[in-house]
Amino acid sequence: MVMKDSSFVKKLDHVYEELDIYRSVMEYSSDLISLLSQEGKFVYASPASFKLLGYDPQELIDLSFYDFCHPEDLEKLRIFLTRMQRKDFATITYRTRRREGDYIWLESTAHSIHTNQTEEAKYLCISRDITDRKLAEEEIKESEEKYRLLVEHSHDTIGVLTNEGFCIYINETGKKLLGITGKGEVIGKSITNFIHPDDHRTFNKFIARNREGRFPTSEIFELQVVRPDLESKQVEMKLIPTLYKGRRTQQMIIRDITDRKKTEEMLQKAEKLSVVGQLAAGIAHEIRNPLTAIKGFTQLLNGDNENDYVDVILNELDRVETIVSDLLVLAKPQIVNLEHVDLSELLKSVATLLNTQAILHKVEIETVIFKPKSLHIDGERDKLKQVFINIVKNAIEAMPDGGKIVIKAMTAQKGKISIQIIDQGTGIPPGRLEKLGEPFYSTKEKGTGLGLMICNKIIKNHRGSLNIKSKLNEGTIVEILLPKNLKTKQM
Template identity: 45%
Template sequence: MFLLDYIINLSIFSLLVSTPLVVRSFFNHKPFPRVKLLAGLYGGLVSVILVLMSFQQQGYSFDIRYAPTILLFAYLGPVPGVIAGAFSLAARLFASGHWIPAIFGWLQVMAGLSLLLPLLKRFSPLKKSAALFGAYSLIYVANVFIFNILQDHPWFHLQYLLFIAIGVGIGGLLIESYVKLYRLNSRLSETYKQMEASEAKYRLIAENTSDLIMLMNRESTVIYVSPSHEQLLGYRETEVNEKELCKFIHPEDIPGAKQAINAILEQKEWQSIELRIRHSNGSWIEFESRFMPVLADDGGIGHIVIISRDISERKKAEEILLQSEKLSIVGELAAGVAHEIRNPLTTIKGFVQLYKWETGSDEYNELLLSELGRIETITSELLSLGKPQAVKLSRANVRELIEYAAELLSPQAHMYDIEFIFNHNEEKDLFITCEVNQIKQVFLNLLKNAIESMADGGEIHLSLETAEEGMCMISIRDHGCGIPEDLLPRLGEPFYSLKEKGTGLGLMICHKIIKQHHGSITYQSKLNEGTLIQVRLPLAKD
């Protein structure tokens, strides 16, 4: 019967100790104002409940009302402990007799615990509880002898002290468990916050970088792609995930990619290669890709991170640089060749003309003079390309320059049954700052090419209009043989010509002159339908 009473009392006490700890966890562990006063009042309430649940044995009440008092002394100090002790004394006096021993013993316990507590500053709360319980036990045994309380029944007193010790132990373990869980939860919360902050940083980088970031496993299956894939390649994440990398790489680049992956798996070192990756619209974009190994727990390669950067613009810049180097080399070559050829060429041409005058004209002389004239034309173009020329800039009317070139080539146009149609859509004249002779040469070369492309005659449409702000646009449209679209990018390269006897230097000189005037030239053409050439030049400032 007594054992059941003990278990019930200890169970109720455990519940009462746990309740504020559980409730406290819902308040984000923010400090309460006057927490010691509140704890003392709650401890007093617990003591009253424990006194009401006491059971009688040999005329004395058995309860564990001093267990919450000892715990409050150990964890929060003397103030809440004394408050809880006062409540327990009042409840004890109200519930049963033996007032003098109860009051005297209470005073001794309060004084003894309050005096002992400063000596236990370096102790942990759990050790303080054990020490304070030891002090309480000594005071209790002293009162047994002072008031002669059942001195012949030591098991009665031992049983009571053990009852209190179990209560203090259970309460202390519950509080310590809560404290440790709180500290662990605080560390976990802090770790989670750091992980979230770190993840947010990396996500911010991954979602806002212009580079492609891809994660794949050892089997080359994609398991993550950055949002930049949709911006640069047009693929949503679901369209790429769980797919093999090789499905998006140009067939010619697949062996290089596989070789890089195998090298990573064997050497565990990063590899860098250039790849062409397919856009969702079917086109190919050039990327410089770096394959980075990610080590697994066993020391092997667990994943591979691929960071790719679009190098299309860099490739274009390299092509432009290569083209500039070609132009520079051609210029140097032109200067040397022209000087070496022109003098003996003039001598040969003179003797051929003299021989023709003396012997009369025949087909061989005409052929020689024609070919010599062609060589002289090439050397003249080479000289204009390679020889530095003095540039004299002046303000010129674009319409007058176009009309001059068209008028100069009118006889040749009539021979081919071609008519120039000039559309001037501007109400006022447009002026540019240029070297007049060079711009005239550009228009002459372009119109001459248009005439030569129309073997069956027709119309060549010329137009002049204002383009984007600060620019004018000259358009030349013919209806000749046209140019295959795949050959358009090569126009303007040194010695590249689509004409049977062309040198390829005319358009090259045009490109050079327009570039020097900070303009641009573009081509649109379809085979057997004709060609549209658009030249943009900056307008002169008022």
């Protein structure tokens, strides 16, 4: 009997020790340990309730758990405790009010327990203050959202590439630049698919530097982007070594500089034209004075005795005078001899004038005039005739195997007249087409580039425009738009 009592006492002591341990855990734990009824009322609360909520444990007894919950989280908490009736374990995060009136975030883990078979189950809750963690998460989320909005709405293309050059992210601006419908058309593919082959070497050089880490650089470099619709864009690109979702990657920033490049080219072209105009005016002035004297004395030498050689000299002097007059067009700021011009009659006369030359080249010239009575403008007849002759001659020369030239004229929108000269020639490559009209640039072997430049100048003096469209082995369309009335405002 004594032995049994001794064994029982040892077990009882062991139970008391465990109870002391549990009591110490509950007394000194920084987490709030509470026991709730199925209705959500406090049956027990640990001393941590004062630190977390500002209430002594005894103040919480018989108070409802719901009374402290934030209104926006109340329904979520009700559903949580209802589900606990069918589960043994669950976790929830919610906001609860402290005595001072402010709210903190709690993370509660609940266990369903039964003290005995007759009583209903109760919920043992261990609640931890996670306010700092929640605020940090919200701050990170807010920062990520700001960065996402900044990236998505940036005027520059922003993307992320693997170190091998495969795209794993691109923003909305990138879709527009690359001319794609969805991001799936570029994600997972090499960005070199959208870079002109001539620029592959440049791109690979910069991405390799960052990949190898020997000479990492964020230097800006230029290259040409080619879209699926074959439209080209001039861009500036920068590659920056970075981490993306734990991977070593390269952030790609692309700026479209196509318009800027075009503006720079226009400024350079305008500067060239200005220099050429000044040069042409100086040359024409210096040539015209001695030319007048030479022509006068040559005519005296001819006298009454006609000389074939003198006639040749006079004819060539006339041609020099014509060239000098053309040069002066580049320097002349405005139209001088404004007159009423019948474009229908003028175009037909040009076709008649060049018909013999066209026949020699096996070329047929056809004129198609729509509503001829309405095709009247104010301008310089001789200068406009010079433009049409120059363009038709170019069309004839562009058809070494013969063909057909169609000269169309019709009224256009906004009080303008459209003249189109269409040939079936060899066409002009896209790269050369962009440079047509620049000083000293010509597609002809012995051309000077001044012919089309002079045509452009004459048309601009008439407040018109000259546009050229061409396809290789199909032909070229030159369209000239001229306003009907120049009298109200001269250039």
